[in-house]
Amino acid sequence: MNRFKHILACIDLSDYSPMTLGYALGLAGQADLKITICSIVPLREVNPVYMAGMMYPCREDTKEYLEELKKNRTAQIRELIHTRYPEFDGKTDIRIKMGYPAEEILGMIDEVDPDLVVMANKGRSNLSSFMFGSAAEFVFRHCRKALFSVRDKHIFKRMYSGRELPETGELRNIMAAVDFSPWTEHILARAGWMAQITGAKLHVVHCIGTKELAWIKSHYIPENTFSEEKFLPKAKQRRRARLEDQIKAAGIKDMAGIDITIDSGDPCEQILYAAKDLRADALILGPLGHSRSVKFVLGSTIEKIFRHSPVPVLRLSPDICI
Known part of the structure; x- marks a missing residue:
């Protein structure tokens, strides 16, 4: 019977990240799979720093700031795992990249070579990712690996703005x-x-x-x-x-x-x-x-x-x- 051996979970630390991790870690735990967690820091969050580094090099150590940003993102992911899924403490490979999310996710897929990619249908913007050109749809079209697009059927809408948070089903x-x-x-x-x-x-x-x-x-x-x-x-x-x-x-x-x-x-x-x-x-x-x-x-x-x-x-x- 066909099975997966290595999962790549893509999260952005939005409200949808615990749900994404829940599905990915749930499958990994039940089938003893290798799990890698990928998170992309969008360029819009680092462009001001690049500009400051170009215009005022003596005032901002750009490289040091970006490395600190990666460390903070890694620490946040570890804290999320420790809080929600403590049984996976220290058992995941966490990788942080910077750039355009869809392109960097595809690059990470080539680098890690997983059997299954898990990502949510929404992210930080809370807009439905089912808009043409969105990261989720771009990855769906171009990813050469199996892709598990997770969403909460109890609150699924094209434009959800309620207070209820998505949960792993x-x-x-x-x-x-x-x-x-x-x-x-x-x-x-x-x-x-x-x-x-x-x-x-x-x-x-x-x-x-x-x-x-x-x-x-x-x-x-x-x-x-x-x-x-x-x-x-x-x-x-x-x-x-x-x-x-x-x-x-x-x-x-x-x-x-x-x-x-x-x-x-x-x-x-x-x-x-x-x-x-x-x-x-x-x-x-x-x-x-x-x-x-x-x-x-x-x-x-x-x-x-x-x-x-x-x-x-x-x-x-x-x-x-x-």
Whole structure:
């Protein structure tokens, strides 16, 4: 069964950092994984110091100030771990960088080479990271590793300004969304591994898309005899049988109580509806769909789910089948 071995948790010491650490350290503790914590000091916080160093070199030791800034950030992270997760005291590798957060996170990923990157859907600004060009979305599109975007489903909104702080949720129901692409067995294996280490129930969801149904209807022989009411029950039965075979191939057939749901409609809407209906606590997706586009295209099903899902989303590495 596929498993992760090394987690990189990206935090910025905002209100969302304890939640991010909670998910990352929770998985690390349950599966005995290596954990590295990454924090980026944005350029906007250090640019005034650079300017002061350029204009008034005798008044400000820029290099010394920046090193002190890194030490303070490291101390804050250690204090957060000591306060919230004392069992990890001294057991994490903490790395601090300065620059543009998205670019530095991608650089850190190349440097550390983790199996899984964990980061929140929001940060210091408390604006939804689901705005085009945000750090979270930029990393989502360009990260070549598995990415776990965590969020609190109880307070999830595009623009949340309330006083309630995001918290790490317990993983009781894990949902794997599959479309019979080359990544399906990997999705099932990763989802099975996560369900196994957390004790969660595994739900497997597949959607027969409206575009697929339209294509079948337009090519159906004899012409103009297609009946969706007659076609869907048999199609769902065939796909259930195929999913059961892929569950075996993924090495998780012995897991108890795997639930299979097959529906039809718009894939994004149906997956999000299923996540709500099944009370999913995490949603696991492949990196791409049948199109196998190298880029994460704006408007794709996977990107829409990433933007709109109120529950944490784990998107697998696009290199997993190479």
